[in-house]
Amino acid sequence: MKEIRRGELFDFHGVSMINIFTDNWENVQNFQARPDDILIATYPKAGTTWVSYILDLLHFCQRSPERQTSIPIYERVPFLEMTIPHLDSGVDLVNNLPTSPRLIKTHLPIQLVPKSFWEQNCRVVYVARNAKDNVVSYFHFDQMAQFEPEPGDWSSYLHRFMEGKMVFGSWYDHVNGWWKKKQTYSKIHYMFFEDMVEDTGQEIDKLCCFLGLSPSVEEKKQITGGVQFDNMKKNDMVNHSTAPVMDFKISPFLRKGKVGDWKNHFTVAQNEEFDEDYKKKMKDPTLQFRTEI
Numbered sequence: 001m002k003e004i005r006r007g008e009l010f011d012f013h014g015v016s017m018i019n020i021f022t023d024n025w026e027n028v029q030n031f032q033a034r035p036d037d038i039l040i041a042t043y044p045k046a047g048t049t050w051v052s053y054i055l056d057l058l059h060f061c062q063r064s065p066e067r068q069t070s071i072p073i074y075e076r077v078p079f080l081e082m083t084i085p086h087l088d089s090g091v092d093l094v095n096n097l098p099t100s101p102r103l104i105k106t107h108l109p110i111q112l113v114p115k116s117f118w119e120q121n122c123r124v125v126y127v128a129r130n131a132k133d134n135v136v137s138y139f140h141f142d143q144m145a146q147f148e149p150e151p152g153d154w155s156s157y158l159h160r161f162m163e164g165k166m167v168f169g170s171w172y173d174h175v176n177g178w179w180k181k182k183q184t185y186s187k188i189h190y191m192f193f194e195d196m197v198e199d200t201g202q203e204i205d206k207l208c209c210f211l212g213l214s215p216s217v218e219e220k221k222q223i224t225g226g227v228q229f230d231n232m233k234k235n236d237m238v239n240h241s242t243a244p245v246m247d248f249k250i251s252p253f254l255r256k257g258k259v260g261d262w263k264n265h266f267t268v269a270q271n272e273e274f275d276e277d278y279k280k281k282m283k284d285p286t287l288q289f290r291t292e293i
């Protein structure tokens, strides 16, 4: 594992950030998208890797099966705004991708996305996850991902999440911002982690429809099986065990993959306070999340 100092949060255009996601900002903002690029956008811990892997398989498992056993998912689907010293930046990784389409990951809130994606009318897949499971997953991640700010104890972490003092800012602003964009930009497929857990096959069908893909029955069966939690957890090319800045002794990257794990973390009082605050922030009745299935 690579030694790296934990980031410190600062305000970046109104969004809490750490420097590994802002140091390459000029190149990120000037990034030149291509019309067939596919952007996978999420708030951290909403199921980015899962959807990245699905999209990668849908596009490439027939065309270049060898990449499944030789290239980690974070290189197949580079993280656009990431720049860790001594490693290739996300922008460089994307620019060096030999594939078409290029699959690109971002956690940026809508207002910070490079404008070229809109100018080129790129397809975007946005994945959202209910706030309670999202914050629990993020809490465990921040302990094991050595570049993240020190998470501290659960109670203070939960309050910081409610205040939007997380890397990539407020969950509430993120999911709402992208939801609003969907009303004016037709090429966003907005999907939910909970639906994926409930019926992965159906969500893959919807993705295929959005992407204009028609895998064979056999191929779809293979993909649906390969992306199940237990299979991904065993797969070193997608489970992040090769990532240089994560400490698996603290927590695995593919931790539980469940809907409702928040119940093992929230106290009754925390849950009441969270719900109260949630109602004030989530005013749009058309955007609904499930915290259990």
Ligand code: A3P
Pocket: 042, 043, 044, 045, 046, 047, 048, 049, 050, 133, 136, 137, 138, 140, 197, 227, 228, 229, 230, 232, 253, 254, 255, 256, 257, 258, 261
């Ligand atoms: P948990 O920490 O709740 O287990 P991201 O890729 O955006 O960082 O999201 C990581 C979260 O997605 C983790 O949540 C991880 O376990 C979950 N995840 C990844 N692949 C999954 C799968 N195939 N099935 C269910 N959950 C999955």
